[in-house]
Amino acid sequence: EVQLVESGGGLVQPGGSLRLSCSASGFTFSSFAMHWVRQAPGKGLEYVSAISSNGGSTYYADSVRGRFTISRDNSKNTLYLQMSSLRAEDTAVYYCVKEGMTTVYLDYWGQGTLVTVSS
């Protein structure tokens, strides 16, 4: 059974930093691209970032480029999102998501971790 468990969320002041982690199990982690998707309270889904299976390629939404860094440790089956220069508008539930087998779709989602940026 595929499981994705996010951690690291919490309350942080504007301008601060936070690192999210996602522990994966139930599949060959090193074979799949992984993604972060966020959802602000009461709002829709917003794509954040993606990383290829070997970590060699990364993608970012314009809203986070230059402030967030996605990475992975295939030896630990773990995905990361380093967030810096955080703003109030980054407040959201952050989901760790596995990419599908053949093309670009998001087939398994974690339960999400809440990040609140507030003074």
Added chain:
Amino acid sequence: QSALTQPASVSGSPGQSITISCTGTSSDVGGYNYVSWYQQHPGKAPKLMIYDVNKRPSGVSNRFSGSKSGNTASLTISGLQAEDEAVYYCSSYIRSSPYVIFGGGTKLTVL
């Protein structure tokens, strides 16, 4: 990159069929057969319902179907059931960053 365009809400009675549209451009929806649809119930993580325009993952009811014409994709739910009430999001691959974009979401109400 602008979000894909979905109606804010749709509704239908049990047993009826509804269709949710998702309009993009030739750079996303119209350019690739990589449209997917997600269902989200309140307080829950999204769930994949359709991928590659019209493919259903294992375990998803065949009441859910997808299609595409030009720059517009559609999700059809037939034989509406109360448990179908949720928010539905479409998504498409785009070749340039950020790689994936979402629609704004459509709230389905089963009357």
